[in-house]
Every structure is written in C-alpha cells, then in structure tokens.
Amino acid sequence: MVLVAGLVVGCKTAPKPGTFASRQGDEIVVAGQFVHTGARVVTWMDPGGYDAYRVERRFSAMDKADWKTSQEEVKDLDMPNRYNLRRHGLSDEEIERVRGGGWDLPLLQRVVDQFVIHYDVCGTSRQCFKILHDMRDLSVHFMLDLDGTIYQTLDVKERAWHAGSANSRSVGIEIANMGAYPINGQNPFEQWYAKAENGQTRITIPQQFGDGGIRTKDFVGYSARPEPVTGMVQHRELIQYDYTPEQYEALIKLTAALCKALPNIKCEYPRDAEGKLILQKLPEAELDAYQGILGHYHIQTNKVDPGPAFQWDYVIGNARRIVHRGLSGGAYETSKGHLRPRF
Numbered sequence: 001m002v003l004v005a006g007l008v009v010g011c012k013t014a015p016k017p018g019t020f021a022s023r024q025g026d027e028i029v030v031a032g033q034f035v036h037t038g039a040r041v042v043t044w045m046d047p048g049g050y051d052a053y054r055v056e057r058r059f060s061a062m063d064k065a066d067w068k069t070s071q072e073e074v075k076d077l078d079m080p081n082r083y084n085l086r087r088h089g090l091s092d093e094e095i096e097r098v099r100g101g102g103w104d105l106p107l108l109q110r111v112v113d114q115f116v117i118h119y120d121v122c123g124t125s126r127q128c129f130k131i132l133h134d135m136r137d138l139s140v141h142f143m144l145d146l147d148g149t150i151y152q153t154l155d156v157k158e159r160a161w162h163a164g165s166a167n168s169r170s171v172g173i174e175i176a177n178m179g180a181y182p183i184n185g186q187n188p189f190e191q192w193y194a195k196a197e198n199g200q201t202r203i204t205i206p207q208q209f210g211d212g213g214i215r216t217k218d219f220v221g222y223s224a225r226p227e228p229v230t231g232m233v234q235h236r237e238l239i240q241y242d243y244t245p246e247q248y249e250a251l252i253k254l255t256a257a258l259c260k261a262l263p264n265i266k267c268e269y270p271r272d273a274e275g276k277l278i279l280q281k282l283p284e285a286e287l288d289a290y291q292g293i294l295g296h297y298h299i300q301t302n303k304v305d306p307g308p309a310f311q312w313d314y315v316i317g318n319a320r321r322i323v324h325r326g327l328s329g330g331a332y333e334t335s336k337g338h339l340r341p342r343f
Contacts, residue, residue: 201226
C-alpha cells in the first residue's frame, strides 16, 4: 500500500512520461545543461542549426558528403572529427571518466577559463561554418551572425579547434565580419560595405552568397560606426568596419552567461600596467596565467582578430553589469564616440 501511494503521489508531481520539455530559445549548452543567455541561440540540435558533431560536409551534394569522398576532394580535411577531448589539467582517472561518460559541470568549470573572440572573414555564419567544417577541418563553439543570432555548434565541454594552444582551456566564438587589413593594402570592403541614405554604412552580402543564411527575415545590417576604424594591432596599423549593434547586444549577453556559468572566465580583457588594452600577443607566462576574455591576437602573433574596431570596453563593461547586477538586455552604457546598439 505504501508503494502504491508513493506511485500515486509521484504521478501528481512529476511530468507525465512522453511530455515534451520546452526551450525558450535563448539557451546555450554547457556540459549537457541549458544555460539562459537572453539572446537568440540556435544550437546544433535545432532546425537550421550547424552541427560540428557530424562527419559529412554540410554544404556539399549529399552523394559526395560522406567522409571518404570528402577526404578525396578536399586536401585540407585530415580528420573526420573537427574537435576532440579536453585533457589539459585532468588526471588519468578524470580523462577516463569523461571520455565516454560525459562531463559534470564542476569539472568543466575548473578546466575552462578563457573566452576567445575571433572575426570570421567570411561575412556570414553560414559561410563561416562552410569554411571551417567543410574545407578546413576546424571548429568553434559559437558563431555570431550579422543579425545577432548566436549559433552553437558544439557543447562547451568539447575541445574545439579554433585557437591553437588555447583550445584545451577555452571557449571560442567567430563573429561575422570581413576583418581588418593593412591601412594601404587590398581589402574586400567595396563588396561588402556602402554608405546608405541615412549616413550609416550598410552591409551588403555579395550576390554569390545569396541571402547569406541570415535568420531574421528582411534584415538590413549596419556597421555600429559609419566610418571604418583604424588602429594598431600586433604593431601593425589596420583598418576595419565595426560589428553590427545586434552583434554587440548578443555578444554582451553571451559573455555574461559564460562568465556566470564558467566562473574561471573572468569578465575582463588583457590590460597593461596602466590598465589599457594590450594590443599584441601576450608573453607565454602571462598567457598561461590569464583567465578571462581575450582576442585571437593575444594568443598568436600571426592573428589580428577581433581587430581595431572591436569595442572592448563596451562589451566587457556591459557584460559585467549583467553579471554583477543581473540586468537584462537593453540596460547598457555607451562609450564616448561609440554608437549605442539599436535594440
């Protein structure tokens, strides 16, 4: 009788078998758990998502997408998987546990302490995934499209291949942007950027990319600042168009969510003794000790992303406000001379 009574009570309080648990659409996946961000997130499990777990090429013809044919047709594809296991900092026993049984959140929180920001030089997240997955044997946890849509391609527990020596301890994001170039050198800006009647700089996806896979219907993207930005990175003078306001809004929310879920990622960027942003690769000892948000150029001397246009103070300052005060989207402070995102 006691057993029967327990079953009856359980039926009243637990979800009925076969019912679906709904998502809000803003969750990222961290060690198998859903973490809210407040931004629009499309995971690899969602319709229209990008799945870096799959072996076949996403954008080739179906009859040529298999690994055998892909390896024959694309010389840079050496491995069927574009990711592997985080091992750094784990004991042999812990490696054995996670290699087939999954990660628990406290273990992942101990291991991951960096968030690396890239620009994709592809212009859209669809093209970015095509280049990384189908052509280069690379991966990244997140992609951020022009309209602010965040795509997650792998659980954060995976060791994505995006930032060399930092892969084992980092989470990575590729932001859709055509990148930074030497001040007097060649660049693709004429194809992608044009002045609009309102004085802003409009982003135009070249015809060969179709609609670019942008998720927001009839979306029109604008650079957050109308003129290209110049600045020094890796002791080189570079020029770059800024990211979109929608990208900044989403990145702020994602950064705050990651810093909350993985607290060894400090909501900070690399600074010198005067508190200013460091604009070149960190010395190895400093990089080894660093915990927080950083650019690809802080890790490798041959990289300059996220470039001179990226508004570090704006992103980190507002992400901190969310982390410490629990503010939701829209309550952001602006930096002098920088545009406030249009929410």
